[in-house]
Amino acid sequence: MGILAGKNIMVAGVTMNTSIGYRVVEIAQAEGANVIVSNFGRAMSLTQRVLQRLNPVPPLLEVDVTNAEQLAALPTALREHCDSLDGLVHSIAYANPERALGGAFLSTNWEDVSVSLHTSAYSLVSLAMAVKPLFTKSAAIVGLTFDARTSWPTYDWMGVSKAALESASRYLARYLGADGIRCNLVAAGPLDTIAKKAIPGSQRFNDIWAQRAPLGWDSNDATPTAKAVVALLSDWFLATTGEMIHVDGGLHSTGA
Numbered sequence: 001m002g003i004l005a006g007k008n009i010m011v012a013g014v015t016m017n018t019s020i021g022y023r024v025v026e027i028a029q030a031e032g033a034n035v036i037v038s039n040f041g042r043a044m045s046l047t048q049r050v051l052q053r054l055n056p057v058p059p060l061l062e063v064d065v066t067n068a069e070q071l072a073a074l075p076t077a078l079r080e081h082c083d084s085l086d087g088l089v090h091s092i093a094y095a096n097p098e099r100a101l102g103g104a105f106l107s108t109n110w111e112d113v114s115v116s117l118h119t120s121a122y123s124l125v126s127l128a129m130a131v132k133p134l135f136t137k138s139a140a141i142v143g144l145t146f147d148a149r150t151s152w153p154t155y156d157w158m159g160v161s162k163a164a165l166e167s168a169s170r171y172l173a174r175y176l177g178a179d180g181i182r183c184n185l186v187a188a189g190p191l192d193t194i195a196k197k198a199i200p201g202s203q204r205f206n207d208i209w210a211q212r213a214p215l216g217w218d219s220n221d222a223t224p225t226a227k228a229v230v231a232l233l234s235d236w237f238l239a240t241t242g243e244m245i246h247v248d249g250g251l252h253s254t255g256a
Contacts, residue, residue: 003031003032003231004033004086004230007033007086008036008081008085008087009033009034009085009088010037010085010087010089011035011089012038012089012092013038013090013093014091020193020229021089024226025051025058026226027227027230029058034081035058037059038060038061040062040063040065040070044060047060059080065123066118074127074130075131084135085131085135086139086233087142087233089142089144090141092123092127093158093161093165094116095112095115095120095156095157096112096115097200098200099112100116100156100158101199102154102199103156103201108157113157113160116158116160120161121161121162122168124141124169128183132181135179138180140183140237141172141183142229143183143184143186144186144229145186146158147244148165154204166244169184169185170183182237183241186228186229186245189219189225189248189249190209191221192206193222209251213250213251213254214249215249217251225247
């Protein structure tokens with residue numbers, strides 16, 4: 001019996017088979033979970049295609065996390081596939097690669113900053129609150145971050161957005177704890193996802209990890225990160241909330 005046997009899990013933000021969210025879906029299903037996936041817009045066709053590789057093929061819902069109407073309709077859409085929700089995975093982030101990343105920090109306008117903050121940070125809260133009526137007593141929310149306690153080359157406003165995400169996760173842990181709902185983050189090392197490849201100069205992250213990660217790091221292998229997400233969704237972490245678990249080959253623990 002898997003560690004997610006009988007649990008209903010929603011994974012938001014699966015686009016390609018290289019997505020961290022996709023690997024989470026694979027492992028969660030292998031651990032016994034009933035999984036529902038979401039994405040939106042033009043990415044839906046890509047998501048639908050890669051989901052065909054899975055058995056069973058999970059339901060795909062269209063949810064734009066910046067659209068209040070779609071968030072309001074989400075509980076009804078979910079109830080077509082499950083009566084309750086035991087876990088939510090937030091694998092969503094966006095910043096304009098030309099205007100908010102790659103060294104453009106000092107010239108980025110508020111419109112682009114607001115899009116990044118809304119999509120990458122506030123959506124953790126808005127999505128959690130949208131599905132809260134379906135959460136079970138011991139439900140778990142797990143988000144993904146790239147440790148934003150320090151600045152990173154080229155990461156710019158996405159770094160700021162991830163810092164906001166990390167703070168928002170702690171506040172969700174504070175306010176939802178009374179309902180038995182946990183909220184944690186996994187801070188992954190650089191993985192060669194479609195989102196990372198859109199960041200100008202992102203190859204520098206791979207170079208840094210190759211030089212400094214004590215355990216080494218494979219930027220093509222999302223399995224360690226996805227396993228950490230699945231573990232946090234399970235009942236093995238019932239008294240853990242407001243935490244950020246590093247899955248980065250140990251780089252966060254090293255100095256220069």
